[in-house]
Amino acid sequence: MYTQLSLWQDANEQSLKHGEQLPMSDAEVILYRNFFDRNESDQIFYDLHNTTSWTQEVTKLFGKQVNLPRLTAWYGDPGKSYCYSKIKMEPILWSPTLIKIKSKIEALINTQFNSVLLNLYRDGKDSVAWHSDDEPELGKNPVIASVSFGATRRFMFRNKTQKELKYEIELTHGSFLLMTGATQHYWQHQIPKTNRLMQPRINLTFRKVS
Known part of the structure; x- marks a missing residue:
């Protein structure tokens, strides 16, 4: 049975600074609601949706070539390639919008990132299956900074x-979810498909690739 976390009180300076710790054992997960305000989030979504070099990646599943159920892009410092789901991605250099987002996150959590994976969920049929962000190039206890713009989608652990043992939250327009410590060792996460009519959503997961 899923536990719906009660995370919907009005945002204030204290919650923006410290966030809300999710009650998950063997994990360090903090949610910052309204990390970007509505106007700023609207502009960022527009910029990313229209200027990102989106790609339809293909992977192999049960011996067959299948399209990933979303569009993706990989941006970062030169030479910071990334492999997942048997896909190797070479970085596109940072855009001004991505640098702006990255700088605000880095200033809050005092961590530097050198790359970001962008996902465009075009509608409710787009999704990402259960997984952990535990690729070797991310290190032993990776810091994953996840920012969402656009439609609200369910995020499940x-x-x-x-x-x-499962938890479920909703990632809203302008929210920031931080996953650190041993989280990726003990937990998986997903964005499930939905039959509801959904507008597009863009998610960015900032990482430090070795």
């Missing part, structure tokens, strides 16, 4: 060993 499940424990790797106790799969009945």
Whole structure:
């Protein structure tokens, strides 16, 4: 049974600074609601939607070539390539909009990032399956900074060993979810498909690739 976290009180300076710790064992996950205000989020979504070099990546599933159920892009410092789902991505150099987002996150959490994976969920049929961000090039305890713009989508966690232990939140326009510590060792996450009519959503996960 999913636990719906009660995270909908009005944002204020204290919650923006410290965020809201999710009650998950063996994990360090903090949600900053309204990290970007509505006007700023609208402009960022417009910029990213229209200027990002989106790609329809293809992977192999059960011996067949299949399209990923979303569009993706990989930006970052020169030479910071990234591999996942048997896909190798070479970085496109940072855009002004991405630098702006990155700088605001880095100033808050005092962590530097050298790359970002962008995902465009075009409608409710687009999704990402259960996974952990635990590729070797991300290090032992990766810091993953996830920012969302556009439509609100369900974000679900499940424990790797106790799969009945699950949490669910909604990532809203302008929200920032920080995953650190041992989170990727013990938890998976996903964005499930939905039959509801959904507007597009853009998610960015900032990372530090070795």
